[in-house]
Amino acid sequence: MALFGKLRWISRRFTTLAATPLRICVVGSGPAGFYTAEKILKAHKEVEVDIVDRLPTPFGLVRSGVAPDHPETKIVINQFSRVAQNDRCSFLGNVSVGSSVSLPELHEMYNAVVLAYGAESDRTLGIPGEELGGIHAAREFVWWYNGHPDCRNLAPDLTSTDTAVILGQGNVALDVARILLRPTMELAKTDIASHALAALEESSIRKVYLIGRRGPVQAACTAKELREVLGIKDISIQVKQADLVTTPADEVVMKNNRIRRRVYDLILKAASSGHSPPLPDQRELHLVFFRKPDRFLESKDRSGHVAGVLLEETTLQGDDLGKQIAVGNGVFEEISCGLVLKSIGFKSVAIDGLPFDHDKGIVPNVGGRVLADSSTDFPQYETGLYVCGWLKRGPTGIIGTNLYCAEETVASLSEDIERGVLTSNSAKPGRGGLLQLLDRRNIRVLQFHDWERIDTEEKRGGNLKNKPREKLATWEELLQVASK
Incomplete structure (x- = not known):
């Protein structure tokens, strides 16, 4: 009887572990971040992905870097929007990694963290x-x-x-x-x-x-x-x-x-x-x-x-x-x-707890896996920590370059999933844990439906002036419209 009970407990335990999805956080909602999220969601049907960004608005370089007279380049926003609307994906804006939440805290709450926050210095x-x-x-x-x-x-x-x-x-x-x-x-x-x-x-x-x-x-x-x-x-x-x-x-x-x-x-x-x-x-x-x-x-x-x-x-x-x-x-x-x-x-910015090569302005990595120590002949990786985009390779290439960059990083992440590197004995809280933490710190989180309010208002304003959109250009305007 005791043996049968033990086997049944083990069976339930493995069933629970199998049913618990891996939770992955992508930091940065530009092309590198969205391509990474898209590749993860397609490769792993049970994985949940949260895309975190310090800005209230998604799309990074596509919104803030592409020239206004290049509208054809911005069409990729439609593809990224479909990713954000996936049931297993969430956009969490107005969240700054380093001040709103630390990298070690994210690491505790997620099975893996992919850093794709680009280059915000010069x-x-x-x-x-x-x-x-x-x-x-x-x-x-x-x-x-x-x-x-x-x-x-x-x-x-x-x-x-x-x-x-x-x-x-x-x-x-x-x-x-x-x-x-x-x-x-x-x-x-x-x-x-x-x-x-x-x-x-x-x-x-x-x-x-x-x-x-x-x-x-x-x-x-x-x-x-x-x-x-x-x-x-x-x-x-x-x-x-x-x-x-x-x-x-x-x-x-x-x-x-x-x-x-x-x-x-x-x-x-x-x-x-x-x-x-x-x-x-x-x-x-x-x-x-x-x-x-x-x-x-x-x-x-x-x-x-x-x-x-x-x-x-x-x-x-x-x-x-x-x-x-x-x-x-x-x-x-x-x-x-x-x-x-x-x-x-451009130059990427280091955050606390992240290995960083200040001369090259990148995070030391091999295939997107973050190196814990890049001085040894045998690579030692930071378990569950990855990098993509300019933070990974330096500020080079066009928007499409991030697609191939994301494929390489997600291939490394997928290999670690298959090898069992990213599984844990207890479920990670993921989005729920992050939102609770941010709520305790009085950090106002903007989700994708909040961005859609901003998007609607900008397009309405643009329509009045015969232009694609009238951008809201201050933090106050963006947060105010998002809360309507």
């Missing part, structure tokens, strides 16, 4: 004058015109100068240049934030300099983005002929890389067809190559404000043709300007 140049007024990170400027609540009050000065300098020639730099130079009547039909549109309508900016350390063959942008900015109506494209001269090494690069060839050909064509000099009142885009910033110059009339950039000419060095570095040659020139936007790269 690299610095470390040169004199970088602290001057009028110098902003391109990320901040992008967040400003996209209605991100953290940058609603950025207020870049667009009226005291006719010249803006953008450091960098990647796609973000080209986005920023396009927003500064494109006719506002075209931008008015997009979901650009109203405060940004109003400022751009009063803008005095007529000249934009895109500065690159290397040459046109090495420009970091894609042909599509370059074609858009070169195609702005009634714009004069200015390029120094000396910068267009190619070397044998350049020809090898372009022979082996069709994208580099296409970018160079676009620049060459624009330079040969542009007006020289520009027509009166014509807006100008100056593509400047082989220059690096040496220091920012302070205005004599406006103390503490930028008045220009001192640039040093560069030459390319290195045997790896695809990764030649730009080295200064001691020849300098100055560009006067009242606005500088640094588009030199």
